[in-house]
Amino acid sequence: MAVPRIVIVGGGFAGMETARRLERILGPAEARLRLVAPYSHQLYLPLLPHVASGILTPQSVAVPLRRLLHRTLLVPGQAVGVDPSAKAVVVRKINGETTVEHYDYLVLTPGSVTRQFDIPGVNQHAVGMKTLAEAAWVRDHVISQLDLAAASSDPVERETRLQFVVVGGGYAGTETAAYLHHLTTAAVKRCPGLDPSLLKWHLVDIAPKLMPELGDRLGAKALAILERRGLHVSLGVSVAEATADTVTLTDGRKLRCHTLIWTAGVAPSPLIATLDAKTDRGRLVVRDDLAVPGLDGVFALGDAAAVPDLAKGPDAICPPTAQHAMRQGWRAAKNIAAALRGAPPSPYHHRDLGLVVDLGGVQAVSKPVGVELTGLPAQVVARGYHLGALRTVPARLRTLTNWTLNAMAGYDFVRTGFQGGRPATLKDFERTDAYLTPDLIASHTAPKAVD
Structure with a gap:
């Protein structure tokens, strides 16, 4: 009898915890484990602002998967399509080669990408804070703006380079703006000839409150801290247009700048759209045991799944947080093991x-x-x-x-140059255009003719 194949897509919180727990629960003869991920590390996303500001080295937040996993084979590539009828995942490896991974059980944890809107110029001129490469690029770019401003004799250029815009008043945007403002406030004092009063950081969000999840009191406290430091927080406002040197806001203001950091929410991985399955605001609908209805052997969790939040009520959905993703990984592993052993699954339940x-x-x-x-x-x-x-x-x-x-x-105010010359758009860093159409997926997973 063939050993069941379990394929996990994504090496983030949910995927890594699923694989780690499966290794503990299942013996080597019970299942063959494979994890598909473009990087061989589990990225600790909440600390990316610390990397962007240079407080933490990238290695600190990139935990090697091989330190965590011992029996799981790592497939170095990006899942670009899923064919549930063939029980197959199409993978584009990091060397450009396309291969197919067949499964008996599939765990979809492809995560999320930066949410974009149809705003002119954002796709060409904004960079996000979702990947290690983006954090490294932002750090180099921000410090380069200070260096260029200090070397310029043109007052307009100095003003433009010393003005920065962060869009998104959630955790990622607020912490990114706070930490980079902290960095540049210290750095500008060491740049001879620069007037610190020219340094301006703008935090923009369409919501009427900053981080409403915190509640009114703590949200107001965070806002007061930022404004006391000198950040310019604009709520109820969004971006109308972006160019290489200007960000126009919906209230009519034009901000001269060369830096637009976009953290205005997340969207599920485009991989989800390659499945013919029910979604809720782009997230794959799952049962409370994390299984996808109608797709045999498929589980979904993390940012890409609309997981029922039983702790809040029957209609609530778990927020896309690391806390939920990790615990969903534990539950998914237990339910897959139960399925292999003929036992009933258990629902996911966790109070934040x-x-x-x-x-x-x-x-x-x-x-x-x-x-x-x-x-x-x-x-x-x-x-x-x-x-x-x-x-x-x-x-x-x-x-x-x-x-x-x-x-x-x-x-320390050092430009590493590692990302020098690299295109800096959301699409380039997050590879959102890599996914296949249903026809192309079928062409890869169809049985090959034998001569």
């Missing part, structure tokens, strides 16, 4: 433990298990949570060491 928002320095706002904290106590909780969520001891030690060094010695 709270929220943490790191605003840099000793400033943070946190809401662990419903308790509202600000300042240093909130910062201790936020960083303690992040250390606990990192999956290896070396990653925790690197992160803690980097934080300590930054607190003692301050920032």
Whole structure:
């Protein structure tokens, strides 16, 4: 009897935890495990603003999958299509080769991409904060704007290069703006001839409140901290148009800048659209046991799945957070093992433990298990949570060491040049145009004729 094949798509929180737990539950003879991911690390997304500001090295937040997984074969590539009828996943490997992975059980955890809207210029001139490469590029770019401004004698060019726009008042946007503002405020003081008053960071969001998930009090506290530091926060406003050197807002303001960082929400991976299955706002609809109705042996979880949130009510959907993704991975692994052993599945149920928002320095706002904290106590909780969520001891030690060094010695303002000359658009970094049409998927998965 053939050993069942379990294919996991995506090496993020949900995918990695699924594979890790399956290795613990199942013996080598019970299943063959494969994980399809373009990178051989699990990226700890919540700390990308720390990488962009240079506080953390990229290695600190890129946890090697081979430290975590021991029996799972890593397939280095991107899943670009799924054919449930053939029980096959089409994979484009990192060398450009296309291959097909057949499965008995499929776990879809392809994550999400930066949500875009039909706003002129955003696709060409904005960069996100979803990948390690984007964080590295943003750091180099922001520091280069300071260097170019310091070297210029044109007052208009100086003003343009010293103005930065971040769109999105959620956790990613708020922390990115807070940390990069912190970095540039320190850096501009070391640039001879630059007037610190010219440095302007704008945080823009169409919502009427900053991070409404925190509640009115903590959201207002975070807003006050940012504005006291000198950030310009515009709520109820969005971007009308972007060019290479101007961002036009919907209230008519034109901001001269060469930097537009786009964190205005996330959308499910385009891989989901290659399946003929029911979706909810782009996320794959699943049962409470994480199985996809109508697709034999397919489970979906994480950002790309509309997982019922039983802790909140029958119609609630789990938010796309790392906390839920990790625990969904544990439940998916247990339910797949149950299916292999002829046991019934169990529903996913988890009550959210709270929220943490790191605003840099000793400033943070946190809401662990419903308790509202600000300042240093909130910062201790936020960083303690992040250390606990990192999956290896070396990653925790690197992160803690980097934080300590930054607190003692301050920032370094170094452009690495690793991303120099690379196109910097959302499409280039997040590969949103790589997915196949149903016809092309079928052509790859169809049985080959034998001569």
